[in-house]
Structure formats: C-alpha cells, structure tokens
Amino acid sequence: MEDVPLAERVLSCVELIPRGRVMSYGDVAEFVGSRAVRNVGRVLASDGGTVPWHRVLRRDGSCAEHLREEQLARLAAEGVPIRDGRVDMRAARWDGRAGPRMPFPSRTGSVAGL
DNA sequence: GGACTGACTCGGT
DNA sequence: AACCGAGCCAGTC
Numbered sequence: 001m002e003d004v005p006l007a008e009r010v011l012s013c014v015e016l017i018p019r020g021r022v023m024s025y026g027d028v029a030e031f032v033g034s035r036a037v038r039n040v041g042r043v044l045a046s047d048g049g050t051v052p053w054h055r056v057l058r059r060d061g062s063c064a065e066h067l068r069e070e071q072l073a074r075l076a077a078e079g080v081p082i083r084d085g086r087v088d089m090r091a092a093r094w095d096g097r098a099g100p101r102m103p104f105p106s107r108t109g110s111v112a113g114l
Numbered sequence: 115g116g117a118c119t120g121a122c123t124c125g126g127t
Numbered sequence: 128a129a130c131c132g133a134g135c136c137a138g139t140c
Contacts, residue, residue: 025123037135040122059122059124
C-alpha cells in the first residue's frame with residue numbers, strides 16, 4: 001500500500017466491500033490514504049470492470065447518471081436498501097476499518113438496517 | 115514542465 | 128430539497 005499506485009489501492013479497497021454493503025467515493029479515497037476522491041471514480045472508470053464497482057457511490061446515496069440503472073439493480077439484488085432511487089446510506093454504508101457488521105456511529109442514534 | 119480532466123464533496127443560497 | 132461555485136489531486140496529453 002505504499003509504492004503501489006493509487007489506482008491499485010483503490011481497486012483493492014473496492015474488492016473488500018462485502019456483498020450488500022456500499023462505500024462512498026470519499027470513503028474509499030480516505031481508506032486508501034488519499035484525498036483524491038475524484039480519482040476514485042476515474043480509476044473505476046478505467047479498471048472498474050474487475051471489481052464490484054457498483055458498491056461505490058456518492059455520499060448522498062445517489063450515483064452517476066450513466067450507472068444509475070445498473071448500479072441500483074445490482075445493489076437491490078444484493079439486498080441493499082434503496083429508497084426512491086437512492087441507496088439508504090445510513091443502513092448500507094460500510095466502514096472498512098470497523099468491519100462489515102458494525103452498527104453505525106449514530107449520526108441518527110439508531111442502528112443500521114432499521 | 116504545465117494545463118486539463120473527472121463515476122466527487124461541501125458549504126452557502 | 129435543489130442549484131451553484133470552489134476545492135481537491137492523480138492521471139493523461
């Protein structure tokens with residue numbers, strides 16, 4: 001994770017996202033130790049075909065136009081909660097550092113998935 | 115070496 | 128809630 005190109009770190013991170021969970025572009029960037037949040041999208045645009053790119057979306061749960069349909073379809077198939085065309089980030093957002101089953105640090109005080 | 119780009123994010127209106 | 132403008136930085140030309 002040091003001399004490896006950012007692009008590879010990004011791809012590795014995306015591969016780690018468990019089924020049924022999502023991360024925002026910003027989360028991925030932070031996870032790989034970069035603030036190049038825009039590059040995450042660029043990396044996926046060129047090499048995303050090899051990783052579960054559909055588990056990466058915007059912070060507000062919406063996603064890029066050209067991906068919206070397929071992304072939502074795939075996520076829905078994995079059981080990701082979707083409300084009115086956007087992913088329910090509160091419930092599906094995954095913090096790689098904390099682990100797949102961690103409840104959410106309560107911005108809302110409630111637990112994920114409820 | 116410099117300028118441009120983008121699957122983003124955030125704060126202010 | 129939606130729109131706008133500015134900041135961000137690795138890759139590409």
